Amino acid sequence: MQLPLGIEVPIPTFEQFVFIQVALLTAVAGLAVVMSRNLFHSALALTLTFFGVAGVYVFLEAEFLAVSQVLVYVGAIAMLIAFAIMLTRSMMYGRTSPLNNQWGKSSLFAFLFFIGLLAFARATPWPAVGEEVVADEALIGALGREFVTTYVIAFEVLGLLLLLALVGAVMLARDR
């Protein structure tokens, strides 16, 4: 595909074209999370971002992760954040600036960080094409087996941590 100014752009395949749509949706929603003045709009944009990331996992052929992403992030964390916003209610309607006084330095730092990561991602010669992944159900089964063999300690510790975190959250948030 020939753009004006003589820039040569390879024609994207259908998969790449759909990926660009999903990635743009995710990126715009992610930007809206930090740019929106209304905190509740931020939470809704965050939910959209979580859905977009689940879509990216589908492109990466990690279906189990995509489903977990929707279950845990959209189902639990987004709900939790929405409830926390409604319970605390302050600064929700943008009467004051949502940014603190170091936002200028922060935005510069985040922008430079993004440019640096971008340069790194473009300059490094990554392997061009990954290997084929087939038999998705077998893959999920293999992942389950990994969790009860190789990663059993990490898995159990995570379970314990989650239990302690939830008990601790109830302890912290209950009305004394």
Next chain:
Amino acid sequence: MVPLSWYLMLAAFLFSCGLYGALARRNAIAMLMGIELMLNAANINLVAFWRHGVGPMEDLTGQAFAVLIIGLAAAEAAVGLALIIAVYRERRTIDVDELDILSG
């Protein structure tokens, strides 16, 4: 097949958004949202490197790592939001600029 660098660029953008949100927002819940964005970006990178690494069918470390991070993010969100609600009960604000009783 989508090139690996595209995933990395998307993750870099999401991470930078989250970094900005965590550093620049005054509301504690908005800061937490920025942290969630950064965790998601890291997860995209892990899964992308798993998919494009050597033998994604045999070595599932990247996916296993991502699942553990999702669980960890759930624990972090639960404790963080509980802390925010407790602070709000005590001080009637969750503006992190006003929560400075520990600064000397």
